[in-house]
Amino acid sequence: MFKNYFKIAFRNLARNKIYSFINIAGLAIGLACAMLIILYVKDEISYDRFQLNADNIYRIVTHNVDKNGGKIHKEPNTGYLQGPRFMQNIPEIKNFVRIQQGNENIKLGDEVKNQELLYVDSSFFKIFSFPLVSGNVNNCLNEPLSVVMTEDAARTQFGTTNVIGRIVMMKDDSVFVPHKVTAVVKNCPQNSSIKFDMLLPIRESQADATNSENWFNSFLNTFVVLNPHSDIQSVESKMQKFYVADTKDAIISLKKQFGDVVESWKSEYHLQPLLDMHLSTELPSHNGLSGASNPMYSYILSGIALFVLLIACINFVNLTVARSVKRSKEIGIRKVVGSDRKQLIFQFLGESFLLCLIAFVMAIVFVQLSLPLFNNLSNKALALSYLFDIKLVAGYILLFVFTTLLAGFYPAIVLSGYKPVKTLYNRFSNIGKNYLQKSLVVLQFTLAAFLIIATLTIYKQFNFLTNEKLGYDDTDIVTIQKNFKTHEEAWLFKNELLKIPGIVSVAPRNGGSWSTIAKLGNDSTINFDYETVDESFLPVLKIPLALGRNFSSDFPADSANSILVNETFVKKAGWKNPIGQTVNFWYNNNKTYTVIGVVKDYHFESLNKKIGPQLFTMKPGNPYEMVFIKIKPNTASGSLMAIQKTFKQLFPLNPYSYVFMNEKNRKAYEAEAKWKQIMLFGAILTIFISCFGLFGLSVLSAEKRTKEIGIRKVLGASVNGVVTILSKDFLKLVFISLVIAIPAAWLASNKWLENYPYRISLSWSIFASGALLVILIALITVSFQAIKAALANPVKSLRTE
């Protein structure tokens, strides 16, 4: 019996090429999207799960309550003391490991290169499951001058992985020190938040380990291992209790130094499960940990996949039911010759199964073909071989069965219910109201229109982020990293650089981002970012002043007494008259600084963050760690050569590398740019598949109405008139879809935009252009068939009746 069904199914597919193509191609694309996204989501969820002890590993994090706003600021980082002290005093904590980000200059042949690495405690390999290729888990990180490297790192360094006992020269301060390789570890899995090339033992001096003031200095990640089945809340409250007791003395002595500000440094301790870390937006995997991701992307992708698949299934249902007029005769005959309803249901399900099977195989081919592109766009290293995971295979089979049933069940039930007397005596018509078909088309186009409008919004917002004026000029600016020992060393380099003809100006600055707290005159405190610069910083970046004056060599006392602040700082401080106000920042022995100028707000951080208070100083005690070099336009290659030459002459033992600032800014929004493309693909696919379905329906509708069209033409209807009649019905549905989709898209877009402090305003043009696009595409799809039908010779169509 099944052979018979399959024979019919195959012949039906072969005979109705348009219909088969629409269904199979649509389903294949839908399934391929769903598969890709299952892969993606699976990878996201699988992060860090390979850690055998994952369920018992937690990261120590803090919630800091801002006294003024009452807002909770969550902080994923900790310092030297939290790990060891909590372990000693809380029985549930079995072990801890601290992971600190760092980099060392290492010798590779004659070259010196900058190597990023992690400083970790010797317990690292006991807690985390990174298998060693050689070396001993128990003691490979015990010696201070040991180094552990991955196979890849060993290959770049030595050309082989058999490197135990070999020496790597690393520069700590000014001299190169030999480090011995004690272990080689397998490369980190791509779905690991902890990724490294090299590990060094953490460097904690005896003084650091005993100084209780270090509770307040957060710069690394601390992980603890709890006894299985520990009560997290009780451990957290024990941590809190111990912390309060242990910091009592330190707070008293710090208060003497800095005043009441100290009270606001207090933290509330919490534990974040290792497995929650990857997708946490509040407490992300930063500072040595990598791969931090936003679950929003998983949601958006899943939504797209579901949309595309649903639309493909709707095509299937609609086309199958619409084609049922043709199939009805077969159904009637089968019933007459003895088939019961159940057998017919199985037959139609069998057909949808076959169709889905073909689509499924095609989808796997699509996935294989599109994986490189998708990996590139989503920043993943997914492979089809991931598919051979049992759970995932089960997921795909479920998806397949689900699709088969979703697409096949309704048509099977409807078609098998036809009465043979009606179908065999030409009394059968499917012209009726067709509410289901119509609502499905509406649903389809609602989804498509929604996605298109949402995509336009996302597209505009991301465009805005990448093109928005940052408040400074980042063109023709080269940045170089170099830790200068003194300001004078930096200025020496600056003066040498200025001798190069292609160079316009040079400004040193601190590296990374610094932030701290200060006491204002009126005893309130303020959190702010702060930069150590010199007088050339603002001019080099063309950052304008709003008030007052820049640092100047005409005022030698500037470096010791003066500061600049940005407009937000002034606003936060509530100053009416900022020039001449004083700021006392905490670690400076109650020394106060005077505001000499107000800098116009500029985006010193990502546009994803609101501009915060910012302060500029020239304090000699703060290091310069990088320089901004403005070069003349179109002199890049020559200037870069000259800069490198000067750098190598002055600092032969330092690694040299440069970055163009505008390139770096562009890279900062790489993720956004890629998501923009993913959304675009998704929207194109959705509208594409929707139109597939609409095209199929219009073909069938035109076929069904051949006689009507023939009669109308004989009675004198024009081609235009006929096209209008045929297109009108579908366009009406598309209009209804828009009426539903636009408000929904407006709500969703608004909600999404709230994630961005700097955002586009939702203008009507987005909705209008989205709607117009949908209508236009639908119109082209439908009218193509309508025109064909309208041009047909009526004599032919009427004669066959």
Added chain:
Amino acid sequence: MIELKGIYKWVNTGNNRTFLLKDINLSIKEGEFISIMGPSGSGKSTLLNVIGMLDEFDEGEYVFMNEPVHKLKEKQRAALYKQYIGFVFQAYHLIDELTVYENIETPLIYQDIKSSDRKAMVADILDRFNIVGKKDLFPTQLSGGQQQLVGIARALIANPRLLLADEPTGNLNSKQGEEIMDLFSQLNKDGVTIIQVTHSEKNAAYGSRIINLLDGRVEK
């Protein structure tokens, strides 16, 4: 074999009730060859479909092979029908996607007959109807007469006791029609009860009894 008592069938259009069949009383014995005649719209096909259990009636009693059809459930009716009745249509109603062989085989599939038995039965009937050479062709590749032959072969494959034919020669030329009617006579002689609907006096004459319908009533 067939007992119809006071069969009524109607459709409601608005407030009017239109009768398709009105008080039909009919008794048909096994081995008869009945021709139902009457003008268009007189209810011939409806009566045939009611007898064939393809259509339902609104009032009356119908006993088929001693089973009260009006009391049976859909499933039982289908089983009864599958076992005893074969149908032949004016428009042949073959499945276009299946070959001659597969079309004839279809009823057997639905009766759960083993594949080897099916082969033998189909081969047998192809032989009997002289269409062995056509077995791999699709219906559209055949002439009307040949298609109707296939239709009859399909109706007969499961050895029904009753053959219902709705204008079986209506789409055929006279020569083809004659052949079909000769075949019917032969089948009737072999013991198959036949009820045919026809417009043609000539074809009706092949039967042993003629029933005339007018406006849903049997004309006396």
